[in-house]
Amino acid sequence: SREIVKASRISGIEEDYSLAQFTGHLHVNVNLYDNYINIFEVKFASPLSEHGLLYYKYFLVDSMQINGRKTYKIRFHPKGTSTPVLDGEVNIDSASWALQSAHVKMLKGLNVNWIRHLVIENTNELVNDSVWFPKQDKLFADFTIVMSDSAKLVSFLGHRQIDYTHVRLNEPIPEEVLKLDNNVIISRDVLKNDEQYWDTVRPYELSMKEKQIYGMVDSVKNVPLYQNIYTVISTILGGYYDTKYVGIGPYYKLFSFNKLEGCRFQLGLRTTSDFSKKIRLFGHLAYGTKDRHFKGGGGLEYMFKDLPTSKLTLSFKHDVVQLGAGVNAFTEGNILSSILSRGNNDRLSLVNQGDISFEQEWRQGVSNTFAAQVRNIFSSRYVPFIRPDGKEMSSIQSLSFRLRTRLSKNEIIVRQTFDKFSLGSDYPIFTLDLSAGVKGIFKNDYEYYRLEGTVMWDIGFPPIGTSKFALSGGKIFGKVPYPLLKLHEGNATYFYDPYAFSCMNYYEFASDLWASLMYEHHFKGFFLGKIPLMKRLKWREVFIFKALIGTLEKKNNGSLEDTRAILLFPEGMSSVSKPYFEAGVGIENIFRILRVDAIWRLSHRHSVPGQKVQNFAVNFSINLNF
Structure with missing residues (x-):
């Protein structure tokens, strides 16, 4: 399928052409023939599902003539509400058993957030007396931000109607359409159309009420209360307080503290899209009261093209980093990581690092990133670089080149001026990284090759929830000091990181050949929704399992007594040739945003010198989901 957006009109929110891709058909495709209808991240069991008798009771209430064809009216009602279900009626053509029309709504009492009311209307028509094709789709949603179903509440109404006209069957598809790379084709000019244009292209004239909506929502933007709410929300979600040309932040890094720096103060700035839609400048300055070091x-960032992405990034930093941390945002320099630290956040390293990268998206779902990095990691009292002969090495330098390939299918991407965010895919997402270290440029640099691959896949298993897999593995070829090995991702905070091991410390395990599995299953309230009291709370169950295995060649194993490694390992760090496992259970959707997990370490449960093992961890996280 291809969707070519020729024009779009957006009122009330920022008129960003990237938002126009979500006003069409593909991103909210309500197809009642599917077994499960995915709307706002909720998978509703369809009344036409192959498994419909598990969820619904059906009643034949009438037979009638519609456009000269005998049609059956079938009403259906859900058997229970422990899973997302609908209620309503469908009209079925008696000769072809095709869906002629449907009127369905979301049942009250479901374990669904933010949506108070949802109605779907669907109409199909027979084209050329041969094919039933969509004629009109309507979607109405009433969103509320309060917990109780009260008449005195703040709500937002969403109404979308799609009309299908000029349907052509069995005609050759134009070559210029077939060769298009993206599922949704859109240009920056889609918003540049006047009212006269819209009057000529709409299949139906707007009603007086609909015309008044444009004026109403535009006037709301000038209300001070709206402007203040918008500023607060955008700052919380984006991290930056934006003036017209400069953003200040991120706010959660303005102040933090750790054992290496003491109290850390940081100020960061970046330019906004009003400054330039081609180039974004960014920078930060920090000072530590303990090390008294700036x-x-x-x-x-320079955007050559945003769809598909063609982007150049240049950056440099002289700052502290946490080697071996996961991709969690709450790592170094973050007030939350300081407050919610488990006490072992002292193993930070000062680095000088320069990066240059170029991302080229060849088509939707296929991209490469070419990168080069110069890095100088300095020894410290918390992370010393000690040779086997007992002498300390002041720093480790490296020059590396990297080629990253990313492959996905039918992935939904939110594109902003400089950033893009993935909303996931029904198919696996593959990434492959090839890195090479170059020797001979600096005093302490090394030649090595690194291969690493990752597969991420979210699989729905309605009605028992969704499983999320992240399987990764890699190999390092060559002799390198331990900061250049794979330092497995620990977590020294009480915040949950799905891509780190909750009960593992930093600098606990290292490998040059490894494989890991991160697995979560979200039951979406399948069990708790059947318990009367729990049903009212709308809590949801989560199961977690993580596994890791890795090995070290003797030339890289700095934990051996007769080691031939370049550096001795920090006290307590070793290989993970004996597999590491941890598992846990959690409750999410507490007050609709909070998640709490209890996680147990299943192997390597005994402490060793230099590493106090944590066999049980409690993690928190904040999630905004429907």
Whole structure:
């Protein structure tokens, strides 16, 4: 399928052409023939599902003539509400058993957030006396931000109607359409159309009420209360307080503290899209009261093209980093990581690092990133670089080149001026990284090759929830000091990181050949929804399992007594040739945003010198989901 957006009109929110891709058909495709209808991240069991008798009771209430064809009216009602279900009626053509029309709504009392009311109307028509094709789709949603179903509440109404006209069957598809790379084709000019244009292209004239909506929502933007709410929300979600040309932040890094720096103060700035839609400048300056040292960094991003992405990034920093941390945002320099630290956040390293990268998206779902990095990691009292002969190495330098390939299918991407965010895919997402270290440029640099691959896949298993897999593995070829090995991702905070091991410390395990599995299953209230009291709370169950195995060649194993490694390992760090496992259970959707997990360490449960093992961890996280 291809969707070519020729024009779009957006009122009330920022008129960003990237938002126009979500006003069409593909991103909210309500197809009642599917077994499960995915709307706002909720998978509703369809009344036409192959498994419909598990969820619904059906009643034949009438037979009638519609356009000269005998049609059956069938009403259906859900058997229970422990899973997302609908209620309503469908009209079925008696000769072809095709869906002629449907009127369905979401049942009250479901374990669904933010949506108070949802109605779907669907109409199909027979084209050329041969094919039933959509004629009109309507979707109405009433969103509320309060917990109780009260008449005195703040709500937002969403209404979308799609009309299908000029349907042509069995005609050759134009070559210029077939060769298009993206499922949704859109240009920046889609918003540049006047009212006269819209009057000529709409299949139906707007009603007086619909015409008044445009004026109403535009006037709301000038209300001070709306402007204040918008500023607060955008700052919380984006991290930056934006003026017209400069953003200040991120706010959660303005102040933090750790054992290496003491109290850390940081100020960061970046330009906004009003400054330029082609180039974004960014930088930060930080100071630690304990080490009395200024740090900082900066860089620029230049967009050659945004759809598909063609982007150059240059950056440099002189700052502290946590080697071996996961991709969690709550790592170094973050007030939340300081407050919610488990006490072992002292193993930070000062680095000088310069990066240059170029991302080229060849088509939707296929992209490469070409990158080069110069890095100088300094020894410290918390992370010393000690040779086997007992002498300390002041720093480790490296020059590396990297080629990253990312493959996905039918992935939904939110594109902003400089950033893009994945909303996931029904298919696996593959990434492959090839890196090479170059020797001979610096005093302490190394030649090595690194291969790493990852597969991420979210699989729905309605009605018992969704499983999320992240399987990764890699190999390092060559002799390198331990900061250049794979330092497995620990978590020293009480915040949950789905891509780190909750009960593992930093610098606990290292490998040059490894494989790991991160697995979560979200039951979406399948069990708790059947318990009367729990049903009212709308809590949802989560199961977690994570596994890791890795090995070290003797030339890289700095934990051996007769080691031939370049550096001795920090006290307590070793290989993970004996597999590491942890598992846990959690409750999410507490007050609709909070998640709490209890996680147990299943192997490597005994402490060793230099590493106090944590066999049980409680993690928290905040999630905004429907």
